[in-house]
Amino acid sequence: MALATSASSRFFSEDHRPALSDATPLCTDNTLIETWFTDVDTRHPALAKSARALEH
Structure with a gap:
């Protein structure tokens, strides 16, 4: 197993299958x-109001 020495080689070492394309991540x-906030309307009313504003 080859040791990774650079940031890019940490994720693409010889132990993984070959790339399907020449694209660079x-x-x-x-x-x-x-x-998830339970009972948000009662316990966190400001957050509930902000969430409702984002829905429109």
């Missing part, structure tokens, strides 16, 4: 966090 620095 791109990090977009976007993160999605899914969160």
Whole structure:
């Protein structure tokens, strides 16, 4: 097993299957966090109001 020495080789080492194309992976620095709040209308009314505003 080859040791990874650079940031790009950490994810694409010889232990993985070959790439299907010549495309280079791109990090977009976007993160999605899914969160559930129970009883949000009572316990977090400001958050509930903000969420309702986003729906429209």
